[in-house]
Amino acid sequence: MTIQTRQAMEPLPAAPEDADIRQAENRLQVANQWQLMWWRFRKHRVAMVATVITILIYLVVIFAEFLASVPRDHYAADYTFAPPQRVRFIHVDETGNRSFLPHVLGYTVEIEPQALRRVFVSNEEDVIPLGLFVKGLEPYKILGFIPADRHLAGPRDPTKPFYLLGADRLGQDLFSRLIHGTRVSMTIGLLGVIASLVLGIVLGGVSGYFGGLVDNIIQRSIEFIRSIPSIPLWMGLSAALPDDWDAIQRYFAITVILSIVGWTGLARVVRGKFLSLREEDFITSARLDGVPEKGLIFRYMLPSFTSHIIASVTLSIPGMIIAETSLSFLGLGLRPPVVSWGVLLRDAQKVQTLANAPWLLMAAVPVIVAVLALNYVGDGLRDAMDPYGR
């Protein structure tokens, strides 16, 4: 990838010949808007890395069942708060022979005499060999329709304990649950943004295109929503969701609640763009040409700021993710059995629990990684789009 980037960055060799220069200039002139943007985006190293990470995260979303080593709700009461296991690659057998065998060690449980606490100690004797593409506990369906029963990595004997990041209160594998949670957390961010986008484009568009009283009302509403603290509002709304709603209903309800506040930012962007585009020459000439209103909006105006919208959307996903995480963390968002990063973090809420099982805090890592990655992608996009940028 680096090599590719280099070539793209330096279309001119060290000692350029005239033909090369002309070719490069030609290339710049005939390239369309998206190509230009892509070339500029590629130069932004951090944004490229962040893009790769984002794509990887969404791959995790798609192939969650395959990547996790156990099903979502699998639990094992024997392994309550079992600490993380270290993966060892070299195995030394009784005769002292060293061989390459990725494995983890099983646990033995000891009772701590003073605190009367159960303590897990790794058992040197109990070798649990690991493998790639191992059979899992139960069959599942990739993307909901391809039947499969293999998992990317796991113990060769699926009934053996395998806790890369430790276990939670019910002896559930935190690593697998984080992977399952990725699906919910990342899609709720995406769906919430899409809902906000629809609201934002419609209301922002109406506001910017028609102006006048409509514009005034919508702008005042935006100011109003932005001036009140969002978390109490979200808390109030999600606390009012009926208790008997099932997981799916709740999931969509939370998405809607998040976008109630989320649309305002996007609406502002859209409105601003409409306002400035309305005065542009190419719009005026299209109007004089007899293009109807609808055509003006959808064929001329929207396409010219799609890129801008994409950047704004990317930059608003992290906010959604953090919002969902916060709500679920408080217990007002999603609830078990649905797993999201926030639901997992809820287990880490009590500091007493954390003192015994600090690995529960690992659920914070994907939140931070995803938020940072999406922020950098958005930044890169914004820079790439700016025609007057360096």
Next chain:
Amino acid sequence: MLQYISRRVLIMIPTLFVISLLSFGIIQLPPGDYLTFYVAELAAQGEEISQERLAQLERQYGLGRPWYVQYFLWISNILTEGDFGRSFTWSKPVNELIWDRLGFTMLITTLTVIFVWIVALFIGKFAATHQYSLGDYFTTFIGFIGLAVPNFLLALVLLYYALILFDLSPAGLFSPEYQDAPWTWGKWKDFLAHLWIPIVILGTAGTAGGIRIMRANLLDELHKPYVTTARAKGVKESALIWRYPVRVALNPFISTIGWTLPELVSGSIIVSVVLNLPTTGPLLLGSLMQQDMFLAGAFIMLISVLTVIGTLISDILLAWLDPRIRVT
């Protein structure tokens, strides 16, 4: 100036009205009404409610009548008597529960705003005058982390390390021995020793944003001719920076409080749940969990109202600093 202030206050009135409607809507959302809960609460305590009392309460809250009548009664009770209704979980008027909590919330957010301003001002100035230095990169990095890590996570991590490394629990605003003690010198010291923790945690995100804004603004100013002129005239570098470009760069920086304040208040709710502070956060969460809607509604309304007032104050402050705003 007076005209500007009065115009801003007038604009605020519809906002406050919508806030009260919204809070009332949240109170009305869950099924069941106030009276059913109240009767159930009394029944649980083994008391019976008399028919007259029931009828009187029904009149007072306008139950069974259209929602706008109920809303009118609710809001006029608040405006005339300061009566926010009753909390079922606490069996007390909401009034007696909220003001202490709101006071601490206000105190913490106000101090956090001041903290954010001071830290962001100095670090932002440093980052701009030392552009591309190690310190600049470091603050940019810290800034990004501050933006990416939700502050309740920061609070959790801090609690964890305080417990593991120092075996102490920095939660709350008072040590147990001072919890109900009168305000003495010792309690003050204890209070201040606890107070800085939520302020720093809450301030991270805002500080990170503030540093970026301050740095960008100041960088725009630093290379303008008037700076060069001042330098050529022999003004000492530090005096020069503080006296001219910093003052110009300050305006957009101060105007950010309009959106910092709602975020801070939002953040403070979750952080105070984690840190178990005696602010609105834990009580609001509890009341929502129990569907104790009068308490929750009162909190949501007052928090929003105070935020709007805070934003107003910051706008007035800005107008006072920057005459251009007053005129337009």
